Amino acid sequence: MSTTSSQGSKRPLSPFMIGPYYRPQLTSILSITHRGTGVFLCAGALLLVWGCVALAAGQSDFATFVECLGSPLGTLAVIGFVYSLWFHFFNGLRHLGWDVGRGLELASAYSSGYAVMILTLLAGSATLWLIYLRS
Amino acid sequence: MSLQTPIARARGLGSAKNGSEHWIVQRVTAVLLLPLTLWFLYFACSLVGADYASVKAAVAQPWCAALLASFMIIVLYHAQLGLQVVIEDYLHVRWLEISALVIVKFIAFFGSIVVLLALARVALGA
Numbered sequence: 001m002s003t004t005s006s007q008g009s010k011r012p013l014s015p016f017m018i019g020p021y022y023r024p025q026l027t028s029i030l031s032i033t034h035r036g037t038g039v040f041l042c043a044g045a046l047l048l049v050w051g052c053v054a055l056a057a058g059q060s061d062f063a064t065f066v067e068c069l070g071s072p073l074g075t076l077a078v079i080g081f082v083y084s085l086w087f088h089f090f091n092g093l094r095h096l097g098w099d100v101g102r103g104l105e106l107a108s109a110y111s112s113g114y115a116v117m118i119l120t121l122l123a124g125s126a127t128l129w130l131i132y133l134r135s
Numbered sequence: 136m137s138l139q140t141p142i143a144r145a146r147g148l149g150s151a152k153n154g155s156e157h158w159i160v161q162r163v164t165a166v167l168l169l170p171l172t173l174w175f176l177y178f179a180c181s182l183v184g185a186d187y188a189s190v191k192a193a194v195a196q197p198w199c200a201a202l203l204a205s206f207m208i209i210v211l212y213h214a215q216l217g218l219q220v221v222i223e224d225y226l227h228v229r230w231l232e233i234s235a236l237v238i239v240k241f242i243a244f245f246g247s248i249v250v251l252l253a254l255a256r257v258a259l260g261a
Contacts, residue, residue, distance in 0.1 A: 035217075035221060038214075038217045038218075038221075039217075039218065039221060041214070042214045042217075042218060045207075045210050045211055045214050045246070046242075046246065048207060048210075049207065049211075049246045049249055049250055052203075052207065052249070052250045052253040052254055052257075053249060053250075053253045055190060055191060055194060055253065055257055056252075056253035056254070056256040056257050057253075059187045062187050062190070063187070085172065085176075089169070089172055092165050092168075092169075093169070095165075096162065096165060096166065099162060127176060127180065130180040130183070131180055131183050134183075
């Protein structure tokens with residue numbers, strides 16, 4: 001069904017009305033960020049699969065894994081995964097709340113949205129402190 | 136010709152041709168992942184800077200191996216459910232959509248098998 005709906009007509013389709021037709025708000029930005037972090041975290045899941053395999057394979061394979069995590073690109077990825085995971089965690093809780101009918105009013109959707117951003121910043125930074133700065 | 140009653144059919148089949156199972160399982164795995172994620176972050180952070188032998192010994196502990204295996208398998212399951220929705224929403228070329236779905240599901244399945252075998256090897260000390 002969806003194969004033909006987007007072809008045929010030139011009309012803009014939600015949510016692809018971004019531009020002159022659509023003003024982004026906190027709620028829609030957090031919604032797409034939930035998806036974005038979810039997709040990004042799939043790469044993190046595969047990284048963890050590699051970590052498990054490297055651990056089973058032996059010392060030198062595991063050393064390669066740890067070395068990659070410690071490289072500049074690896075560090076950037078870890079930072080991204082940590083913040084993405086906490087965002088997906090807290091915003092997921094927000095979604096679960098909506099699923100049971102809690103916090104659906106516009107005002108609470110906004111305040112929970114701001115809460116998610118603050119909690120993500122705090123928990124993410126605390127986690128990175130545990131990883132990189134403790135010791 | 137279906138032997139289902141009309142109400143059973145209506146409950147199970149919307150216009151999407153499948154029921155609400157996907158939606159429910161996505162939520163159930165999400166709820167399971169809440170405590171598992173907290174445990175995983177605690178466990179992973181505790182291993183930062185540890186040498187190979189200590190990491191291996193930590194993962195090999197029965198509860199850790201079981202929790203890590205559960206975390207990984209539920210993560211991969213939740214991931215493929217989420218990616219499925221993203222693919223179905225944004226990939227409008229049917230053969231690309233189907234191919235992407237099959238590839239994603241296979242990677243999640245294969246990843247689960249790989250993790251289970253790897254962790255079994257670590258936990259059983261092979």
